[in-house]
Amino acid sequence: MRILIIPILLVYFSQSVAAQERVIRGRVIDEHFSPLEGARIQSKDSKYSTITNNDGFYELVIDSKISSIVVSCIGMESEVIKLKKFCRLDILLLDNMIIEFETQKEHNKSYILRKKGFPNLYKKAIQKDIIQGKKKCD
Numbered sequence: 001m002r003i004l005i006i007p008i009l010l011v012y013f014s015q016s017v018a019a020q021e022r023v024i025r026g027r028v029i030d031e032h033f034s035p036l037e038g039a040r041i042q043s044k045d046s047k048y049s050t051i052t053n054n055d056g057f058y059e060l061v062i063d064s065k066i067s068s069i070v071v072s073c074i075g076m077e078s079e080v081i082k083l084k085k086f087c088r089l090d091i092l093l094l095d096n097m098i099i100e101f102e103t104q105k106e107h108n109k110s111y112i113l114r115k116k117g118f119p120n121l122y123k124k125a126i127q128k129d130i131i132q133g134k135k136k137c138d
Contacts (some may be wrong), residue, residue, distance in 0.1 A: 022064045022137065026089040027056045028071060031114075033130045036093060039073035043051035044080070056063050077111060087138075120123055 028039040035056025042049035047077045048062040060069070072078040076093040083089070095112055098107060 020064050021061055022087065024060045024062065024069075024083065024087055024089055026058060026091060028052050028058065028073070028091045028093060028133050029056055029078065029125060029130060031092065031094050033125050034129065036073045036076065039071060039076070039091075039093070041069055041091075043073050044068060044070055050099050085136045088132060088135035090125075090133055091130070092118065092125060094118070 009053060024041075026034045028041070034052070036052055037054045039052040039056070039057065039058070040049060041052070041060050043062055043066045045055060049068065050058050052058045054118055059086050062069075066075045068080055068082045070078060070080050071091050071093065072111065073093055075096055077096050079091065081089065081091065094111070097110070101111075102110075122131075122133070126133045
């Protein structure tokens with residue numbers, strides 16, 4: 001009887017572990033709609049991580065309990081993004097423009113102004129069929 005119970009328990013636990021993960025796919029582009037190769041997408045604790053390919057596409061397998069990810073790339077402003085129930089998540093990063101003799105305060109102010117135009121940029125990228133946007137899991 002014990003021999004029969006052990007395989008059943010192993011199957012049950014392996015299915016419950018697999019059910020706790022989800023896959024998030026998408027594309028990372030810059031504000032000029034160019035794909036970002038080598039952008040890092042990771043959970044805040046860095047336990048789950050991946051890097052975009054040369055066309056900016058990525059696939060990240062994470063624990064379903066993870067609520068946000070950090071997206072970063074050299075020369076770009078990093079973003080923390082709430083996952084909600086998305087399985088498709090295309091990401092647009094803004095350039096980390098640092099003008100010579102610019103103070104950190106001035107840089108932060110410039111970033112805030114550029115960030116206000118972010119929703120329009122994102123919509124344009126979708127309209128031009130560069131990205132698909134956000135899609136919830138089925």
